[in-house]
Amino acid sequence: MTTSPEKPRVLTGDTPTGSLHLGHYVGSIENRLAMQDEYDCYVFVANVHALTTRADDVASVRADTISIVKDWLSCGIDPNKTTLFLQSEIPAVAELTWYFAMLLGYGRLMKNPTVKDEIRVKNLGENYSFGFLMYPVGQIADILAFRPQFVPVGEDQIPHIEMTREVARRFDQLYCGVDPHTDDAEYASAGGVFPIPAAKTGRVSRLTGLDGVNKMSKSLGNAIFLTDEPRQVQKKCNKIFTGRGSMDDPPILENNTILEYLKAFHTDPARVEELTADYAASKLGDGHLKKEAATAINAFLDPIRARRARITDDDVIDILKAGTAKANTTAEQTLWQAKQAAKFDFFERDITLR
Ligand code: ATP
Numbered sequence: 001m002t003t004s005p006e007k008p009r010v011l012t013g014d015t016p017t018g019s020l021h022l023g024h025y026v027g028s029i030e031n032r033l034a035m036q037d038e039y040d041c042y043v044f045v046a047n048v049h050a051l052t053t054r055a056d057d058v059a060s061v062r063a064d065t066i067s068i069v070k071d072w073l074s075c076g077i078d079p080n081k082t083t084l085f086l087q088s089e090i091p092a093v094a095e096l097t098w099y100f101a102m103l104l105g106y107g108r109l110m111k112n113p114t115v116k117d118e119i120r121v122k123n124l125g126e127n128y129s130f131g132f133l134m135y136p137v138g139q140i141a142d143i144l145a146f147r148p149q150f151v152p153v154g155e156d157q158i159p160h161i162e163m164t165r166e167v168a169r170r171f172d173q174l175y176c177g178v179d180p181h182t183d184d185a186e187y188a189s190a191g192g193v194f195p196i197p198a199a200k201t202g203r204v205s206r207l208t209g210l211d212g213v214n215k216m217s218k219s220l221g222n223a224i225f226l227t228d229e230p231r232q233v234q235k236k237c238n239k240i241f242t243g244r245g246s247m248d249d250p251p252i253l254e255n256n257t258i259l260e261y262l263k264a265f266h267t268d269p270a271r272v273e274e275l276t277a278d279y280a281a282s283k284l285g286d287g288h289l290k291k292e293a294a295t296a297i298n299a300f301l302d303p304i305r306a307r308r309a310r311i312t313d314d315d316v317i318d319i320l321k322a323g324t325a326k327a328n329t330t331a332e333q334t335l336w337q338a339k340q341a342a343k344f345d346f347f348e349r350d351i352t353l354r
């Protein structure tokens, strides 16, 4: 594991609620790949946050934890450049969650549109756990524990990053004496423990799901997974909803999910333009376009499938253990600095993994 303290940091993570899908790739993974040479990158499995909706199914959370790391590695995330780690084994994150929860109003949290959206689309009604409301606070700790400059995320995460920025400012003002008029970029140099991190969205910041409406999501049954077999990809593409009643109706070009996938995954933009023009002129139907989309997606997934087949569960555990040890060193440094600022610096300590 190479350490590179001189490089600016990047932090991001995924919840192990299923395999990664195409939305993750274009929304976040692509940025992680592009950044891993020039930044000190940390990527974590949010296995504690997976319990918000799956506390009764811990076996799946564990299996998905391994699987998600395989997804990263098969996409080309290099554990020699990017620190891959497990959220549940970073005690500093759990502790920072408490401190940050004190700096965030309940009303502010409930105004977060992503929280409201998740309650709605996941049909949680009034039945979400207290821990569900804690997860955005935990996410603030996940991020700030690493004092990153950038957080590569999809569009749905922007409200969480905004809340993270607010809490970082509040902590720095309250405990580090940073003047509230300070520019976000100057918080660290003005004496703040926490630099104000920025979200970095991907080439496609919100890939639509097969339902043609919601964002592609692991939990909504509308995703094409990186692990899907070629035939599954074709079957799923055949189900893409375009809003068109019958083939006699004119094609709907706006918010057309098949066209969105072609643009995102076809390697030849000229061919996509040609297909779009023929579709608009009703020379091609939905069926043809869906076939082209599936072919493009399968071509994109082939090298990922090949790499995945070579990664074992033991490889994943070894990589996670080394990464988690390194991540703990960084997170402990942050926690200690935060405790010093907040006059909670009674004893120093070390974390050892066995
Ligand atoms: P869940 O349904 O369990 O919330 P998810 O599919 O939303 O799962 P997350 O693990 O919550 O996936 O998200 C991981 C990262 O991928 C986040 O940065 C998120 O913004 C991004 N992401 C997820 N879905 C999409 C999408 N459809 N388009 C672009 N980015 C996405």
Ligand code: MG
Pocket (backbone or CB within 6 Å): none
């Ligand atoms: Mg999500």
